[in-house]
Structures are given as structure tokens and as C-alpha cells.
Amino acid sequence: MTARSHTHEDTPAPVSHAGVALEARHLVKDFRGFRATNDVSLQIHEGEIHAIIGPNGAGKTTLFNLLSGFLRPTSGEVHLFGQRVDQLRPFEIVRRGLSRSFQISSVFPSMTVRQNVLVALQSPTTLPHQFWTPLARLESLGEQADQILEDVGLGTAHARLAADLSHGEKRQLEIGISLTQHPKVLLLDEPTSGMGSEGVARVIALVRQVARGRTVVLVEHNMSVVAELADRITVLQYGAVLASGQYEEVRHDPRVIEAYLGEEGH
Numbered sequence: 118m119t120a121r122s123h124t125h126e127d128t129p130a131p132v133s134h135a136g137v138a139l140e141a142r143h144l145v146k147d148f149r150g151f152r153a154t155n156d157v158s159l160q161i162h163e164g165e166i167h168a169i170i171g172p173n174g175a176g177k178t179t180l181f182n183l184l185s186g187f188l189r190p191t192s193g194e195v196h197l198f199g200q201r202v203d204q205l206r207p208f209e210i211v212r213r214g215l216s217r218s219f220q221i222s223s224v225f226p227s228m229t230v231r232q233n234v235l236v237a238l239q240s241p242t243t244l245p246h247q248f249w250t251p252l253a254r255l256e257s258l259g260e261q262a263d264q265i266l267e268d269v270g271l272g273t274a275h276a277r278l279a280a281d282l283s284h285g286e287k288r289q290l291e292i293g294i295s296l297t298q299h300p301k302v303l304l305l306d307e308p309t310s311g312m313g314s315e316g317v318a319r320v321i322a323l324v325r326q327v328a329r330g331r332t333v334v335l336v337e338h339n340m341s342v343v344a345e346l347a348d349r350i351t352v353l354q355y356g357a358v359l360a361s362g363q364y365e366e367v368r369h370d371p372r373v374i375e376a377y378l379g380e381e382g383h
């Protein structure tokens with residue numbers, strides 16, 4: 118335990134939904150008898166960067182899919198800003214302020230970087246009431262697209278074909294595409310996967326940038342990225358929450374060291 122660490126007793130129990138952006142309550146997901154998510158309850162606080170970690174097969178992706186509406190829970194509930202969302206479809210959850218980064222499949226390789234962002238901005242989830250002003254809409258979309266590309270560090274790459282982007286740049290574009298939905302809560306699935314140290318450093322800076330004024334939840338295998346970015350972490354094992362709390366607190370938890378962090382030399 119270090120000076121910066123906290124104990125469970127230090128952390129006041131939340132008494133209401135105030136300050137809670139996203140909440141899982143006793144989530145269960147069974148796949149033909151196999152329990153991939155086992156009674157997961159967690160609270161993501163507004164404005165925090167929260168990392169979900171755990172060994173391979175621990176259920177991180179399944180939890181992401183449950184939180185974003187891509188899977189329906191077998192039982193349990195998901196609440197977004199105090200409202201139940203687990204029975205909604207993904208686009209309805211997007212409209213309520215939660216967006217997730219998509220894998221490379223959401224990027225159109227034969228279109229330019231800017232065109233990819235424009236197409237995402239034209240999504241009806243973003244512009245449901247503006248069909249009668251096509252010219253004004255296009256102009257406003259162009260400005261928005263350019264701003265998003267600046268925000269994700271692709272301002273000078275706007276005219277390049279998405280197919281020609283490096284792996285890291287594609288991840289930047291995916292995050293940009295997520296931002297077109299104006300999310301209050303952004304879910305990032307392994308944003309640094311497959312990257313070298315330069316790409317990792319760029320993504321760390323990018324996540325910090327997009328986290329301003331937002332809540333970010335990320336699944337991440339790279340523990341130095343987690344240490345760098347996360348305000349709090351939740352550790353999953355066998356589909357259940359093994360530990361949750363401040364990074365410094367959780368990383369000293371002997372069960373966590375045994376299950377996961379020990380392997381990483383932390």
C-alpha cells in the first residue's frame with residue numbers, strides 16, 4: 118500500500134445516481150450454458166477514465182457488448198445516466214450519449230479519411246431532424262469533420278485514402294468516427310492493440326484529449342497504458358469482478374497480482 122492508495126473504507130459509497138455515468142447491476146450473460154458475464158456490478162463515474170482489465174477470456178469484450186447494447190443480458194441491468202438502457206438497441210443507446218469505438222471494419226478503405234468522418238456524421242443517429250436543409254447541413258458537417266480530424270490528430274491526413282493509413286492512424290480514425298456521435302461516454306476496445314511504442318504514446322495522448330469533458334471506458338491489455346491513463350480500474354476474472362477501485366489500490370490486491378498483474382511485472 119502506498120501513500121497514494123485508497124482502501125475500500127476511504128471510498129464513500131454512492132448514495133444516488135449523481136455523478137454516475139454508466140452502471141451495470143448484477144449483469145449476467147450466458148452463451149449456451151457458458152456464463153461469460155457472472156453477476157457484474159460496477160459504476161463508471163462521470164468524467165473518469167476507467168479501464169477494464171483481465172486475462173484472456175475474462176469477459177471484457179462481452180461486458181463491452183452488454184454495456185453498449187450489442188448483446189442483451191441474460192439478466193441484470195445497464196443504466197446510463199440513471200436510465201435503464203439494456204433493452205434498447207445500440208443506436209438508441211448512442212442517441213442517449215454512449216458510443217463505442219469500432220474495429221477497422223467500420224472504416225471504408227476506398228474513401229478518404231475526411232469522407233469516412235463525413236459519412237459517419239450523416240448518420241441518422243446524429244442528424245435526425247435536419248433533412249430539409251441539405252446545403253447548410255453539408256457545410257456544417259464539413260466544419261465538424263475538420264474539427265474532429267484535428268482533435269484526433271489526422272488534420273493533415275484528411276485527403277489520404279483510409280486504406281493507406283498505418284495501423285495506428287486507423288485507430289485514430291475509428292476514435293474520430295466514434296466522436297461523430299457526440300458521446301458523453303466513450304467505450305474504447307483495446308485502443309493500443311498491435312501498436313509499437315510510438316503509436317502507444319500517440320494513443321495515450323489522444324485518449325487524454327478525447328477524455329476532456331467526457332467519460333471514457335477502455336479495455337486495455339497494456340498495463341503501462343492503464344497505469345498512465347486510468348483513474349480507476351475494474352479487474353475481471355472468469356466473467357466476474359475480481360476487484361474494482363483506484364489503480365494504486367487494486368494493483369496491490371494480492372488476488373489481482375496472482376490473477377493478472379503479477380504476470381506483467383507490476
Ligand SMILES: Nc1ncnc2c1ncn2[C@@H]1O[C@H](COP(=O)(O)OP(=O)(O)OP(=O)(O)O)[C@@H](O)[C@H]1O
Pocket residue numbers: 148151153171172173174175176177178179180
Ligand atoms: N458468442 C459467444 N458464444 C459462446 N461463447 C462466447 C461468445 N462470446 C464470448 N464467448 C466466451 O466467453 C468468454 C469471454 O469472452 P470475451 O471475448 O468476452 O473475453 P475477453 O476478456 O474479451 O477476452 P480477450 O482478452 O481474449 O479478448 C470466453 O470464454 C469466450 O469463449
